[in-house]
Amino acid sequence: MLEFPLNLEKQDIPPLSMALGYFDGVHRGHQQVILEAKRQAIQLGLSSAVMTFDPHPSVVLGKDKRHVQYISPLTEKIKIIEQLGIDYMFIVHFTAEFANLLPQEFIDQYIIGLNVKHVVAGFDYTYGRMGKGNMETLPFHSREEFTFSVIPELTEGNEKVSSTRIRSLLREGKADLLPNLLGRYYTTTGIVIHGDKRGRTIGFPTANIDVDDEYIIPPLGVYSVRMKVNNTWYQGVCNVGYKPTFNQNAKKISIEVHLFEFDQDIYGEEVVVEWHLYLRKEQKFSGIEELVRQIEQDKQNALHYFKENRQIF
Numbered sequence: 001m002l003e004f005p006l007n008l009e010k011q012d013i014p015p016l017s018m019a020l021g022y023f024d025g026v027h028r029g030h031q032q033v034i035l036e037a038k039r040q041a042i043q044l045g046l047s048s049a050v051m052t053f054d055p056h057p058s059v060v061l062g063k064d065k066r067h068v069q070y071i072s073p074l075t076e077k078i079k080i081i082e083q084l085g086i087d088y089m090f091i092v093h094f095t096a097e098f099a100n101l102l103p104q105e106f107i108d109q110y111i112i113g114l115n116v117k118h119v120v121a122g123f124d125y126t127y128g129r130m131g132k133g134n135m136e137t138l139p140f141h142s143r144e145e146f147t148f149s150v151i152p153e154l155t156e157g158n159e160k161v162s163s164t165r166i167r168s169l170l171r172e173g174k175a176d177l178l179p180n181l182l183g184r185y186y187t188t189t190g191i192v193i194h195g196d197k198r199g200r201t202i203g204f205p206t207a208n209i210d211v212d213d214e215y216i217i218p219p220l221g222v223y224s225v226r227m228k229v230n231n232t233w234y235q236g237v238c239n240v241g242y243k244p245t246f247n248q249n250a251k252k253i254s255i256e257v258h259l260f261e262f263d264q265d266i267y268g269e270e271v272v273v274e275w276h277l278y279l280r281k282e283q284k285f286s287g288i289e290e291l292v293r294q295i296e297q298d299k300q301n302a303l304h305y306f307k308e309n310r311q312i313f
C-alpha cells in the first residue's frame with residue numbers, strides 16, 4: 001500500500017490500470033469498478049490499482065462537521081479491496097488543498113503523474129474543484145495519456161446501489177437486506193473488553209465488543225449474528241443497547257455477543273461481528289428470570305434463522 005505524499009518518481013511506478021472512487025462499503029457497484037480495473041490490467045499488461053480518499057469529503061467540505069460514520073472505515077475498506085486482489089492502493093488524504101485542485105491539475109498530478117495508463121470509474125464520478133471534472137470531461141483532461149472505461153449505474157429493485165442507500169438501511173436495522181447491495185453481510189471489527197461479569201452468572205456469557213465509533217452501528221435491539229474469533233466463524237445473538245434491566249442511566253452503548261457452542265476466554269481479541277437479522281427491541285425486564293427466558297427465546301430464533309439459511313453458511 002502506498003500513502004501520499006509519495007516519494008516516488010513516475011518512472012519508479014509500473015504502468016497502472018486504476019479504479020477511482022470513494023468506495024465507502026465497497027458495495028456491488030464499487031466491486032464492478034474495481035474488478036473492471038483488474039480485468040483491464042490483465043488485458044493491457046498493466047498493474048491494477050485503486051485510488052481512494054480519506055477522510056470523507058464531507059468532513060472537509062461539509063457545513064456539518066459532525067463525526068462522520070462509515071459503512072467501512074479506512075482499515076476495513078483496505079481489507080476488503082485487498083481481498084479483491086488489487087496490486088496497489090493509493091490513499092489520498094482529502095484536504096481543503098486537495099479539494100481545491102482544478103480538474104486538469106488532479107489529472108496531471110494524480111493520474112498522469114502516477115503512470116496511470118487506464119482509468120476506470122463509475123458513471124457519476126467527479127474530480128477536481130467543485131466536482132467540475134466528470135466522465136464527459138475526462139477525454140479532454142486525459143491529454144491522450146491514458147484510456148478509460150466508464151461503469152454504468154448498477155440498480156437493484158429499480159434503485160441505484162449506493163452507499164447512501166446502504167447507510168439508511170443500516171440505520172433502520174435492515175441488516176438482512178444488505179447482501180443484495182453490499183454483496184456480503186455488514187461487518188464491524190472490534191476488540192473484546194470486560195463487561196460487568198454478569199453474563200456467565202445468568203448462563204449467557206457475552207463478549208462485550210469495543211467497536212470503533214467510525215462505524216455505523218445498527219439500531220438498538222437484538223440480532224442474529226456470526227462472529228469471527230481466531231479465523232473461525234461462530235453463530236450467536238447480539239444485544240445493542242444500554243441493558244435497561246440493570247442500568248438506570250447508562251450513557252455508553254454496549255454491543256455484546258453470546259456465541260453458541262463456544263467456551264473460550266477471548267478478552268483482548270480482535271473479532272469481527274457479521275450482522276444478519278434484527279430480532280426484537282431491547283426491553284426493560286422486571287428481573288433476571290424474565291430476561292433469561294427471553295434470551296433463550298432469542299437464541300432459538302437465531303438458531304432457526306441459521307438453519308433456514310443453511311445453504312449460505
Ligand SMILES: Cc1cc2nc3c(=O)[nH]c(=O)nc-3n(C[C@H](O)[C@H](O)[C@H](O)COP(=O)(O)O)c2cc1C
Pocket residue numbers: 195196197198199200204205206207208222237238239242243244245246256257258281282283284285291295298299
Ligand atoms: C441476546 C441478548 C439479548 C439481550 N436483551 C436484553 C434486553 O432486552 N434488556 C436488557 O436489559 N438487557 C439485555 N441483554 C443484556 C444482558 O442484560 C447482559 O448480557 C447481561 O446483563 C450481562 O452483561 P455483562 O456481559 O456486562 O456481564 C441481552 C443480552 C443478550 C446476549
Ligand SMILES: Nc1ncnc2c1ncn2[C@@H]1O[C@H](COP(=O)(O)OP(=O)(O)O)[C@@H](O)[C@H]1O
Pocket residue numbers: 192193194195196197198199200201204205206207208257258259260261262263264265266267
Ligand atoms: N459462549 C460465549 N460467548 C461469548 N463469550 C464467551 C462465551 N464463552 C466464554 N466467553 C468469554 O466470557 C466472557 C463473557 O463473560 P461475562 O460474564 O459476560 O463477562 P463480561 O461481562 O466481562 O463480558 C467473554 O468476553 C469471553 O471471553
